[in-house]
Amino acid sequence: MALLEVHNVTKDFGGLRANSDISFTMEKGELLGLIGPNGAGKTTLFNCISGLHPLSSGRILFESEDITELKAHEVARRGLARTFQVYVASGDLNVEENVMVGCFMRTRSRIRAKARAAEILEFLNLQELSAYLVSELPVAAQKRVTMATALGSDPKLLLLDEVAAGLNPSEIEEILASIKHVHYELGVTVMLIEHVMELVMKISDRVIVLDSGQKIAEGNPEEIAGNPDVIKAYLGERYVKEHGGEL
Amino acid sequence: MEAIKDALDFSDFPRVDLTIAIAVLIFLFIFPLLPLSAFAMATMIQFLMFSIYGMGWNTIGGYGGQVDLGKAQYVGIGAYTTAVMLIRWDLPFWLSMPVGVCLAVGWSFIIGYPLFRLKGHYFAIATIATSLVLKALFEVWDFVGAARGLEISPIKYRPPDFWRLIFKEDVYYYYVILGFFLIGILYMNWFRKSRLGFQLRSIKDNEDVARSLGIKVRWAKVKTYAIATAFVSVVGSFHACYIKAIEPEDTMSLDISILIALMAMLGGAGSLWGPIIGAGILIPLKSYLKEWLGATAGLVGIDLIIYAMIIMLVSAFEPKGIWGIVEKIRRRKRK
Numbered sequence: 001m002a003l004l005e006v007h008n009v010t011k012d013f014g015g016l017r018a019n020s021d022i023s024f025t026m027e028k029g030e031l032l033g034l035i036g037p038n039g040a041g042k043t044t045l046f047n048c049i050s051g052l053h054p055l056s057s058g059r060i061l062f063e064s065e066d067i068t069e070l071k072a073h074e075v076a077r078r079g080l081a082r083t084f085q086v087y088v089a090s091g092d093l094n095v096e097e098n099v100m101v102g103c104f105m106r107t108r109s110r111i112r113a114k115a116r117a118a119e120i121l122e123f124l125n126l127q128e129l130s131a132y133l134v135s136e137l138p139v140a141a142q143k144r145v146t147m148a149t150a151l152g153s154d155p156k157l158l159l160l161d162e163v164a165a166g167l168n169p170s171e172i173e174e175i176l177a178s179i180k181h182v183h184y185e186l187g188v189t190v191m192l193i194e195h196v197m198e199l200v201m202k203i204s205d206r207v208i209v210l211d212s213g214q215k216i217a218e219g220n221p222e223e224i225a226g227n228p229d230v231i232k233a234y235l236g237e238r239y240v241k242e243h244g245g246e247l
Numbered sequence: 248m249e250a251i252k253d254a255l256d257f258s259d260f261p262r263v264d265l266t267i268a269i270a271v272l273i274f275l276f277i278f279p280l281l282p283l284s285a286f287a288m289a290t291m292i293q294f295l296m297f298s299i300y301g302m303g304w305n306t307i308g309g310y311g312g313q314v315d316l317g318k319a320q321y322v323g324i325g326a327y328t329t330a331v332m333l334i335r336w337d338l339p340f341w342l343s344m345p346v347g348v349c350l351a352v353g354w355s356f357i358i359g360y361p362l363f364r365l366k367g368h369y370f371a372i373a374t375i376a377t378s379l380v381l382k383a384l385f386e387v388w389d390f391v392g393a394a395r396g397l398e399i400s401p402i403k404y405r406p407p408d409f410w411r412l413i414f415k416e417d418v419y420y421y422y423v424i425l426g427f428f429l430i431g432i433l434y435m436n437w438f439r440k441s442r443l444g445f446q447l448r449s450i451k452d453n454e455d456v457a458r459s460l461g462i463k464v465r466w467a468k469v470k471t472y473a474i475a476t477a478f479v480s481v482v483g484s485f486h487a488c489y490i491k492a493i494e495p496e497d498t499m500s501l502d503i504s505i506l507i508a509l510m511a512m513l514g515g516a517g518s519l520w521g522p523i524i525g526a527g528i529l530i531p532l533k534s535y536l537k538e539w540l541g542a543t544a545g546l547v548g549i550d551l552i553i554y555a556m557i558i559m560l561v562s563a564f565e566p567k568g569i570w571g572i573v574e575k576i577r578r579r580k581r582k
Contacts, residue, residue: 050459072458082459092448092517101449104442105461109249113442153461 001064003028003157003189004049004080009058011041011048018044020213021058026157031183032191033204033221037234040210042193043085046159050082051075062157076105081155083146085162085193095137095145096121096130102152113152120148123186124178140171144178151182158182160192164199172199179203197234201225209233254437261577264520275425279418286538288417292489294530295424296482299431301510301522303478306435307471308508309516310444312451313363317374318507320358320381321476323499324351325483327385330397330493333411340412344484351480352473359472363465375501382499396494399487412488420489427481435519438474447471448517479507502551506533509554512561515570524569529557 004026011019018041026032036042047053049060051072060068067075081102093101096117103113103120121127124144129137134145143163150158160179164172176199183190194200200207201221209217209224211233217224224230257265278291300318307313328347332338358377365373386394404413414420438444446467449457454464487493497503506529514525536550565571 052455052458072455073461073463076459076461084453084456084459092451093445097445097448101445101457101462102460104445108442110253110440110442111249113445149456149460 001028002026002061003030003063004191005059005061005064006045006049007059007061009045009048009060010056011044011053012056017213019048022210022213022215024208024215024218026189026191028156028189029187030189031179031203031205033200033207034191034193034210035195035197035200035207035224036210038195039212040233041213042210043161044213045210046082046161046193049075050080050159076153079154079156080159081150081153081157082159083143083150083161083163085165092133094131094133095126095148098134098145099148099152102149105153117148117152120151123181124148124151140167140175143167143175147178147182151186151188155188157189157191160190162193162195164194164196172196176203250437250441253440254433257436268520275428279421285417286534288421290531290534292417292421292424293534294526295421295428296486297506297510297530298523298526299424299428299482300479300507301514301526302431302435303475303482304507305475305511305516305518305522306438306447306478307468307475309511309518309521310439310451311447311468311471312517313468313472314367314371314508315374315472315475316371316501316504316508317358317376317378318475318479319499319501319503320378321351321355321479322483322486322503322507323381323385323495324354325480326487326493326498327391327397328480329484329487330399331391333399333488334397339410340484340488341410344481347484348477348480351476351483355473355476356469359469360465363468363472375504378499378504379501382495385495385499392494394495396492396496397487399491401491412485420485424482424485424489427485431478432519432523439519443467443471451517502554505554505558509557511568513557513568515568515573517567518570518574521568521570528569529554 002025006022006024009019009022010017022045034042034045044053048055051067051070051074055068058068059066062075062078062080067078070078099117099120100113103116107113107116118127121130124147126141126144126148129141129145134142137145147160147163163175163179167175179190179192180203182188192200192204201224204221207219207221207224208215209230216229216233217227219227279288304315304318308315325344325347328350329340329343332343332346333340362370362373362377385391391397399413401413401415404411406413406415407419408414412423446457446462449460449462450464450467457464483498486498509529510525511522512525513529514523515521532553533550536553540549561568567574
């Protein structure tokens, strides 16, 4: 049984079609990568799935139930958590408190929320940072905190929006390890948006490619790497002609 | 159970804070025993009242980051409910105060639900508008005395009347409001650690993030707005018995709303001690300015000029007020 089914999702902003007739399904336990050049509509698709944007048309099912019309907080309560690309922290909450906000989705008790937050922070190796304000941390740590916060709500499906953007290679390795850790040890199904193609290719079971709001390819990483449409989308027509379609 | 424990547990504050807090508390308890003027006593009662107003405002304005400049309408609802019930039906304070809270909270839901569609400055302006509209209504409503207001005549009752809260000496009022003040602190100490408290701070950070963490943003705001309203309404009821003469102009005017917001903003929005610090600075300032300047030199508006300057300074330099400065210094020391 599919965990997430996206049927013909279209999203218009005025005259701009950000997502056009996108369909795919995700099985439980999968690690799916969503790639595409800037402006391909990846984040819009995330916003549609997580209920922040109403769809223009199409349907989204989560655990075979229709969540198309649900509001963002209701979608979250069903077990679909997400991170945000640009995390704007006014600096009021420290790391531990941030994760606790996530945990409070499942409990009213502060003691239980605190205990759960401590577990998650330890799991992601963030326990030493727990007293810092998020705004005081380097970007790489901030990204891991957003992951921890999303995990606080005990999600079944975790959508990660560009967690590797702006990181250096060693930090990317680190976050990659965190994602794998969450995926394999906690058994969370993960979908990640990524710019850094290399990262997606390395860890995804399956990859979906968007370009100009349309799904142009879907398959395992090797298939995607050899797909001429994908290379065209990323590198342009000329590169394909000159190099014979190999990445 | 956990809630009561949280309300009584101040252990996450450093020892300095607690020492100062206890010293202030002892001072507050023995204050009436000191040989001070009636003016000092009146100022002290005002300080406690505005601390509680500020604590209420701090829930939605401080923790939730929703700048509310219309709290005076709920002072009015509380005050008028108590005054009307006492004058017309001889119903005592302890009965009219909860009724006032219910009316104020009910009104806050009616106002709050549509208002929280707005954000930022638009929300602030809308709260001012609703408050002024209610004031204008009270000014023409004969049942509540229209613009003349209502007067509670103390001659009818035999003070000290604890049931109706009619006293001759201010010291009784002082201890009653001190009791409310302490309950307010305990409530706020629970609130800041409660789920709602955390959710509000998350909403203040980023509403989309809050939503995706399962928080019903508008409902959380409306609920908190109602909590803030309850605080304000209780003190409004007290105000009616204490001042004994209420009229729309002095219970529901815009400067009351601004002053309420200013307590927490100056002291430190979103902190437990902030509103108390703010009230501790602003209320004596206000009283003495009125005493020294207002009456003599025709400088009636000078307190308003000072408030305006404080708002500008706080928002330009330290949005988290005096407490924000203290916390910054502490953070720097720890590193």
